[in-house]
Amino acid sequence: MQSLRIASVLLFCTGFAIAQSNYIPSAVVSSSDHQANAAPVAPKALHSFDLSALDRTVDPCTDFYQFACGNWRKANPIPGDQTRWGRFNELMERNRYLLYEDLQKASTAPKTDLQRQYGNFYAACMDTDTINRLGDKPVQPVLERINGLSDKKQLGALLAHLQAEDGVGGFLRFGIEQDEKDSSKQIASTSQGGLTLPDRDYYIENDPRMEKIRAQYHDYVVQIFKMIGDSEEKANAEAKSVIDIETALAKGSMPRVEMRDPENVYHIMKVTELDTLSPDFDWQGYIGGLRSRPFDTLNVATPEYFKVMNQTISSSNLDSIKSYLRFHAVNGVATWLSSDFADAHFNFFEKTLQGQAEQTARWKRCTSLTDNAMGEAVGQDWVKENFPPSAKDSMEKLVAALKTALGQDIQALPWMGEDTKKQAEAKLDAFRQKIGYPENWRDYSKLEVKRDDLVGNLRRSDAFDWDWEMNHLGKPVDEKEWGMTPPTVNAYYDSNMNDINFPAGILQPPFFDNTKDAAVNFGAIGVVIGHEMTHGFDDQGSKFDAQGNLKDWWTPNDKKEFEARTDCEVKEYGNFEPVPGQKLNGKLTLGENTADNGGIHIAYQALMNTLAAEHENPEDKIDGFTSPQRFFIAFAQVWCENTTDQAARVRAKVDPHSPGRFRTNGVVQNFDEFGKAFGCHKGQPMMPDNACRVW
């Protein structure tokens, strides 16, 4: 439910699920308006390399993104139920629709026990009559448990119960992760948590925009308390308590950029040392309630935070703490309670914060929720229908071509010495890959699903996931486990596993298209593969060795050279401005930008190797474009998108990925082969004199 592991993903999709809070999945929201009840419509077929997307009035050497995507962006305004709309969103919607068809069938005429189980999960989510009739009843037992807190000394045990059995977060996070310095071990880990807004900055920054958001957040918290029956006066006092506690926790939280350095969040301690950090918190009661096997040591990711948490708890009165927990309990499931709660949640989190105009249709929300809760159940049928074995074979070949190219790239690096190169090659040799879906599916047979109890299903599913995660403690690492469900449009690199992972969901157009030429596939999915591989060597990944251990394998001089080059990217991207007055954070986005830049180099090299092996001339044209030109256009067109201003601002704060425009232009302007392919001159915007190059 709340894995603490570092994994680098291709896309950051779900609102702010990685906010520093215990956030119940809520890419999706509930409502009763017309959009919410809209009937499902089959999405159109998608293609890689779309000539109609090009804006040929723009010079590719001036603004390549606009050249490659201009007409697509004009023809594809943001639908009312989205905050960002790109070509990968088209694919996400398509995958979701195909999954919906499976769920619809399973909920009416299941053929297996597994189908009956996930069909019931989906049906319970779609049963708005029951949901609206129940109002806030489904959350009442949890609120009563919180109300029963009569002494702060019981807080540890209560928090453990809320997290392990009720799916309610607060104050801190806990999970099982690989030991960063001995990746063969799975250990307990605890970290800061307990916020609701997307980032600590939202509580702290003194600019008018943030102040306005805080005022709107305050109104939302008041509204939630009134909806569970509290008077206006009481609700106002409770909202103040919630925001006071969250603000104190935010001030004590490590900033997002500092969290990116794995050394900053690695502190192995004895369990007894926790009492020194937070003497007023009953750690024994907390740990005793986690339903895990006993442990003596753990990773305390953010020790300073736990001192602040202690102060916050000891200086808050019991009622304030209860208000804070009651709000978290309701807010966490508001989306899935009756429509008044769901609408309130939507209005603040999606509409106000991110500029989403309309509620997302319920069938879409329930499809995503079911995928989220039982992804390796619903995925089993989905991949049979939507992931042909030939796609896996083609991917294996592409990955092999990219590995060869990365090996050549490392060999040819002018700034790296031989000793470090040997280590880098050893790391590359040790890369493993997973493609499509798990070899062994998770067993859901012990998860109880009821057809008329959505919130109960969510609670049981959270507890089921919690126990599953706790069960990893002290066990050997299972290299076959996945961190994403099969229909997901995304990919990831895991630094402790040293593996790259591509769910079936992304292995379709516009990323991957068996009917298209090599240039198109290397430009799209090839760059994605290169991106994930380069994560093994970005500012985070480069700190882990071939075995996935946090261990320095660089000579001091090569490290200096590396950092000089990554600093160049920090400055380059830090000057990009997605919305007026809001620049990107070059340090927050460094890992992803490095992966994008390295990825395109090695994908391009792999394409050249492939064309040479097949005796094809790169200058031969298809549709009027040479192979290099098609490669770059296919690359750029993965990132065609429109985003609301509000969502762009949230993303600039929390998303380690740059927006599509800069993922495209930021990369091609660093790569001479692009300028050559389009006949650009040095000094033009897409071929500047001060290009950055790491990998």
Ligand SMILES: [Zn+2]
């Ligand atoms: Zn990435």
